[in-house]
Amino acid sequence: MDFNTIIQILDSSVRLMTPLLLACLAGLYSERAGVFDIGLEGKMLMAAFSAATVAALTGNVWLGLAAGIAGSLALSLVHGVASITFRGNQLISGVAINFLASGLTVLLGQKIFGLGGRTPNLSGGARFSEIRLPFADQLRDVPVIGPIYADLISGHTILVYVAFLCVPATWWLLYRTRFGLRLRAVGENPASVDTAGVSVTRLRYAAVAICGVLCGLAGAYLATGLSAGFVKEMTAGRGFIALAALIFAKWTPWGALFATFLFGLLEAIANRYPNLEIGPVTIPSMFMNALPYILTVIILAGFVGRAIPPRAGGEPYVKER
Amino acid sequence: MTAETAKTGGPAAAPQDMPPAIELRGISKAFGPVQANKDINLTVARGSIHGIIGENGAGKSTLMSILYGFYKPDSGEIRINGTPIQITDSMTAIRAGIGMVFQHFKLVRNFTVLENIILGAEDGPMLRPSLARARTRLRELAEEYELQVDPDETIDELSVGHQQRVEILKALYRQADILILDEPTGVLTPAEADHLFRILNGLRDEGKTIILITHKLREIMEITDTVSVMRRGEMVASVRTAETSPEELAELMVGRKVLLEVDKSPAQPGTPVLEVRNLRLIDDEKVERIRGISFDIRAGEIVGIAGVSGNGQTQLLELLGGFPEKGAKVSGEILMNGQSLDLSGRRSDAATRRARGIGHVPEDRQDEGLIMDFAAWENVAFGYHNTPEYSNGIWLDRKAIRTDAEGKIERFDVRPPNPDLAARNFSGGNQQKIVVAREVERNPDLLLIGQPTRGVDIGAIEFIHKRIVELRDAGKAVLLVSVELDEIMSLSDRILVMFDGMIMGERDPETTTAGELGLLMAGVTDTPAEGAA
Numbered sequence: 084m085d086f087n088t089i090i091q092i093l094d095s096s097v098r099l100m101t102p103l104l105l106a107c108l109a110g111l112y113s114e115r116a117g118v119f120d121i122g123l124e125g126k127m128l129m130a131a132f133s134a135a136t137v138a139a140l141t142g143n144v145w146l147g148l149a150a151g152i153a154g155s156l157a158l159s160l161v162h163g164v165a166s167i168t169f170r171g172n173q174l175i176s177g178v179a180i181n182f183l184a185s186g187l188t189v190l191l192g193q194k195i196f197g198l199g200g201r202t203p204n205l206s207g208g209a210r211f212s213e214i215r216l217p218f219a220d221q222l223r224d225v226p227v228i229g230p231i232y233a234d235l236i237s238g239h240t241i242l243v244y245v246a247f248l249c250v251p252a253t254w255w256l257l258y259r260t261r262f263g264l265r266l267r268a269v270g271e272n273p274a275s276v277d278t279a280g281v282s283v284t285r286l287r288y289a290a291v292a293i294c295g296v297l298c299g300l301a302g303a304y305l306a307t308g309l310s311a312g313f314v315k316e317m318t319a320g321r322g323f324i325a326l327a328a329l330i331f332a333k334w335t336p337w338g339a340l341f342a343t344f345l346f347g348l349l350e351a352i353a354n355r356y357p358n359l360e361i362g363p364v365t366i367p368s369m370f371m372n373a374l375p376y377i378l379t380v381i382i383l384a385g386f387v388g389r390a391i392p393p394r395a396g397g398e399p400y401v402k403e404r
Numbered sequence: 405m406t407a408e409t410a411k412t413g414g415p416a417a418a419p420q421d422m423p424p425a426i427e428l429r430g431i432s433k434a435f436g437p438v439q440a441n442k443d444i445n446l447t448v449a450r451g452s453i454h455g456i457i458g459e460n461g462a463g464k465s466t467l468m469s470i471l472y473g474f475y476k477p478d479s480g481e482i483r484i485n486g487t488p489i490q491i492t493d494s495m496t497a498i499r500a501g502i503g504m505v506f507q508h509f510k511l512v513r514n515f516t517v518l519e520n521i522i523l524g525a526e527d528g529p530m531l532r533p534s535l536a537r538a539r540t541r542l543r544e545l546a547e548e549y550e551l552q553v554d555p556d557e558t559i560d561e562l563s564v565g566h567q568q569r570v571e572i573l574k575a576l577y578r579q580a581d582i583l584i585l586d587e588p589t590g591v592l593t594p595a596e597a598d599h600l601f602r603i604l605n606g607l608r609d610e611g612k613t614i615i616l617i618t619h620k621l622r623e624i625m626e627i628t629d630t631v632s633v634m635r636r637g638e639m640v641a642s643v644r645t646a647e648t649s650p651e652e653l654a655e656l657m658v659g660r661k662v663l664l665e666v667d668k669s670p671a672q673p674g675t676p677v678l679e680v681r682n683l684r685l686i687d688d689e690k691v692e693r694i695r696g697i698s699f700d701i702r703a704g705e706i707v708g709i710a711g712v713s714g715n716g717q718t719q720l721l722e723l724l725g726g727f728p729e730k731g732a733k734v735s736g737e738i739l740m741n742g743q744s745l746d747l748s749g750r751r752s753d754a755a756t757r758r759a760r761g762i763g764h765v766p767e768d769r770q771d772e773g774l775i776m777d778f779a780a781w782e783n784v785a786f787g788y789h790n791t792p793e794y795s796n797g798i799w800l801d802r803k804a805i806r807t808d809a810e811g812k813i814e815r816f817d818v819r820p821p822n823p824d825l826a827a828r829n830f831s832g833g834n835q836q837k838i839v840v841a842r843e844v845e846r847n848p849d850l851l852l853i854g855q856p857t858r859g860v861d862i863g864a865i866e867f868i869h870k871r872i873v874e875l876r877d878a879g880k881a882v883l884l885v886s887v888e889l890d891e892i893m894s895l896s897d898r899i900l901v902m903f904d905g906m907i908m909g910e911r912d913p914e915t916t917t918a919g920e921l922g923l924l925m926a927g928v929t930d931t932p933a934e935g936a937a
Contacts, residue, residue, distance in 0.1 A: 261526040261534070268512045268523050275510040278472075279524025279574075280495030394513070402474055 090230050092351050097239065098309060099354075100347025101246045102127065102301040102318075106325035107332065107339040108249050109297035115257070115334060116290030117270035117395040121177035122162055123298055124322025125184030130155040130302025132188035135202040135313035136195060138209040144307050147209065151306070152299030158184065159295030167287045170399030181322075189315050200315040202306075211240035211308040242304040249297070253336040266290055270393035273400040283400045298322075320376065327379040333390045349374045423486025425450040425582055425613035426471070431480035433466055440466040442637045444480070448582075448630070453604060453614045455624040455645070458634035458657055464617045465507075467634070468584050472504045473497040484582070498525075503575025507586040509567050511559045517570050518542070518555040521577050538577065545576050549606050550599070564689060565596035572603065583607065584615045589623060601627050621650045621712070621926040633657055654922030657712070668873045671897040674703035677850050677881035678724075679739040685719050685905075688731025693719040695905035696736070701850065706872065706882040708896030708913070710889060712925050716905035717885045718767055721854045723747070724883070725764040726754035727772075741849060758787055763848030765839050767855045767885065773839040774827040781809035781823035784842050812841040817867065833864030844871050851875055854885045869895055889918055903927040 106123045113120040133154030138147030158180050165176040189200035196202055216237035223233040257263035265286055269276045273283045305321075306313045324346055331345075332338030352359075353371035360366075424447045431444040440463045448454040458464050470477050473491040482489055484500045491497050497504070511520050518538055526534040539555055546552045551569050559567060568588065575583055585604075589597040604614055604627060616628060624631050625645060632642040633656040641656050678701040685694040694716045701707045709717050722728050724738070738745045740760050746752045757764070766772035774783050785794050785805045794805050809823045816837045818830070827835055836856065843851060853872065857865040872895060876882055886892050892899055893913045901908045901924035908924040 259531055261529050261531060264519060264523060264526070264531060268515065268519075271512045271514060272510065275512050275520070275523060278494050278504065278506065278510040280493065280498050281524045 086227075087230065088355075090234050092348070092355055094235050094238075095351035095354060096344060096347040097235065097243060098347075099350045100343045101239075101243045102305050102309065102321055103325050103328060103343040103346055104246045104339060105242075105249065105297050105301035105304065106322055107328045107343050108246075108253055108336065109294040109301065110326055110329045111253065111332075111334055111336065111339060112266070112290045112297070113294040114329065114396055115270045115393055116266050116287050117273060117393055117398065117400070118162070118166055118287055118291055119173040119177065119397045120162065120291075120294060121174060121323070121326060122158060122180030122184075123294075123325055124318055124320065125177075125181035126155040126158045126295060126298035127302040127305065127322050128181075128188055128316070128318045129158055129184040130299040131306035131317055132184075132192060132202075132302075132313050134299075134303035135205065135306035136192070138205055138307050139196070139202045139312070142207070142209050144205075144209055144211055147307055148300075148303045151303030152296055155299035155302060156292065156295035159291050159298070163288050163291040166399060167284055167291070170401065173397050173399075185316065188313070192313065192315070202313040205307060205311045209307070210311055211242060211304070213238045213240055214244070240304070240308040242300055242308050245300065246304075247340075250336050250340045257336065262289075267393075270395055273395050274402075277400070277402065287400075301325075324375055324379050327382045330390050330392075331382045334393065346375050346378065349378060422450055423483070424448055425485060426615070427483040427486075428467075428471075429481040429483070431467065431470060431477045431482070433470060433475060433477050439637050441470070441477070444634075444639045446632055446639060446642065448613055448615060450485070450613050451608060451611045452629040453608050453616060453627055455628035455631040456615060456617045456634060457621070457624050457631060457653060462634040462657075463637040464634050465586055466637075468504065468586060468615070468617060471497065471584065472502060498578050498580070501579065501581035503572075503578060503580025503583045505568065505571040505575065505583065505585045505588060507588075509571050511567060511570060513559045516556050516558050517553050517562075517573075520559060520570055521555075521574055525578050541577060542573060545573055548610075549576070549603055551576075551603060563596075565599070568596075568600065569603075580612070582613045582615070584617070586617045588616070589618065589620065597623075620714075621653055624653065625650060625926075650926035650928060651919050651922045654712070654926055655918065666869050666873060666894045668895075669877070671705045671876065673705040673897070674879060676700045676702050676739075677741060678883070679737075679742075681737040681739075683720075683723075683736035683738065684734065685716075685723060685728065686733045687719070687729055693732075693905050694723070697902075697905075697907045699900055699907060699910075701881040701883055703849075703881055704876055704879045705897040706876050706884055706895055708884045708886065708892040708899045709902050710892045710899055710921055710925060711887070711902035713887045715902045715925075717902055718854070719905075720902075721764070721767060721852055721883075721885055724757070724762065724852050725766065726752060726757035726762075754787065755790075758846075758848075761849035763843035763846050763851045765836075765843050765851070765853040765856060767858075769836055769839050774835060776828040777826055779824050779826055780813065780818070780830070780838055781806050783827050783838055784809040784812055784823075786842070788842070788846065812838075812845060815845075816841040816871075832858075836868065837864060840868055840871060844875055847875075847878070848880065850881045850883065852883050852885075855887065856884070857886070857888065857891060865891075889921060893918070893921075901925055 106127055110120055110123050130151035134147040134151030137150035138144050162176050162180055165171040166173040192198070192200040192202060219233040219237040222229045257267060265276060265281055269283055269286045276286065277283050305317060310317065325343070328339060328342035328346055331342040353374055357368035357371060358365050359371060426446065426448040428444055428446040431441055432439070433441040444467060456464050466475065469475050471482065471491065473493045473496055476492065482491055489496070489500055491500065512523065518535055521542065522534045522538045527537060528534065542555050551573055553562070553566055553569050553573065559570065562570070572583070588600060608614055616623070618624060628645045630642065631645050631648065631653065633640050633653060635657060681698050682696050683694055683698070684692065684696050686692050699707070711717055719728065723734060728734065734747045736747070738747060740762065745760065746756070770776060775786065789795055789800060794801055806823060813821050813823060818834050818837045818841070827838065830838065840856070851872070856868050856872065872882055872884070884892065884895055896913050899911045899913055899916065899921065901911070901921060903925060904927060908927065911921065
């Protein structure tokens, strides 16, 4: 395996991990505030669909992005109303959102485009184009650093850079600001926030809304950056993988970066070597494609050390006597 | 008593024209049909320590939650420093200078002390300046009030006593002038409690007003300037601590009510059924709940345990019944019919206890005695559902259980006599009859019965008492735990008084008085009295 191949695999990993990273951070905000969200999948799907639809109809990817965020936010609001205001079961609300998104996207897609739930292929201004960072071409021939800069770092769509910037931004917000302190507190012991005179409800809605925006970015990237249009069930379990990555990351932003990179890498390797040969054994492509999901199961089964979730996670807050 | 007299100099020295720190007028609050607070009036002078005393469920915590903006009162007026104020949420309370230290601390366990202090009281959107200021302020407060805590320690690493200091610091950091402490010593060791009282005295001397909610008479006598007594949602008295006595407070707290005549002949005690030797129980918060008690119960007698609730009776009943609190460490010996009981091993569970002939009517019938959403006929079988008359080992014999349930319902006059009705839908008295029917008709050698008539109407009380006496007359042993002094006095053949996990003394109900028992319940040391059995 030469250096160029490694660069290519890593480059592919970066593209593939981006939606996972955005969704993982989305889940991080929500769960750190004490609201479990297994509806990441549904929100991404909804965002992918609305982004692709609006981009296809208007030819403007930015309008598509806005629509994607709006679609995801709308489902976030449903989750918020069900689990914060009405103190419903957060898992059930999340499952409902996944089903809703899965059915609604195909139904609306068929109604609008008549392509069996797909959107038309996006091209030109309806897609995010790759950004060439300055001096990429000039530096290409510098050994080692050249290819890393020109091929790995440069040449991604704007949402990839946004996703990576979200990591330090989330860290800063969580650990350096008042909002972050309160957000973490409300996920650990909402009563401490409430008795300090701060609204638990408002904080949790804020977290759920941020989650919605990030899922919106993730979905929009899937349909208008990574692919060129919406396909039925195109999220393919990425929302659930993001949740597994969140546990792997122990609910920290830098951990999320590492965990989603691992998943992205596995997916990239599977794409690159459909039939990986190790000595005399050929690993079938089905196995390679299943790798991210197998890793998910291993992580969820708790083989990665003790991860302590936010203590108040999953429980609606009720004032006690 | 001289210490208390000296202390009352504090509030008396306050200028006469200063309005009281807190004034409550006609506060009422109902939760559904339960009137938690009924027309409460309360005045607390500035710079004093005011105790509020009452049994569990008397409405103390509700009242304080109203003051801290957790509940909106149905009616009434609150004045802070003479100004009427609507306390709609905790923020309003904090702004009005009220700080609250809850019984269950409201701390974020994986945050540092400093983070907990500033939570909700940050100076701006960035944390650093707030943390820096809090660090300085914390140092000042620590020196001023003996409240040393390491600001960078996480709460998980701190002892309970230190966690409580963080709660007090939180309130002081928010410039509270009025500090409410809800049962603050419940989780503390005696040394920690003494330290807390020193802190509170220091705060009082600085002009802070302190409200101390407790059901421990000793604490009231030791530290408060004035005291109010609550009973069943009502404020029954407000007095100066120096002018009252533990007996008087105990009487006010427990309340005099019609002495129920229980028709019973003198006991004919036989051989010991239960022998308890040097029993100790330390709960998982390392508090010693039972401190080396020993007693016997013989066949054919009712032994009543009197005491203000929270003095170890609950732990004793749960331990005997086979479901002590998780993590509790038990030592000592208990013999049942001469054979020792497994106190902490595999055979210390409730099912084994039942098999050994111990029936149990738990204190909390809704949580421990019944499954509220299950039908009466199912509840009648619980705990005994594996016995041959109800089950063949795999399948429940529903028909047998139902027939039996119908019989019990009839014999115990449960109303409505409908075995299919969920336990939740019966009144308190009829729920209790279902539990008593289940346990008494098993004819246990020893019946444990806790608060048998709490929330039970007069007619049912009489009925339940009769059944207990009948069981005794059949030669069985009964251990009765009740906070109702009248019930203890009229039903028991012997009375043991528990205080702070110890048995303060034994009395003969024929010769003792409520006053004498009240003293023992307040922890005043036993002096051998004539007529003690």
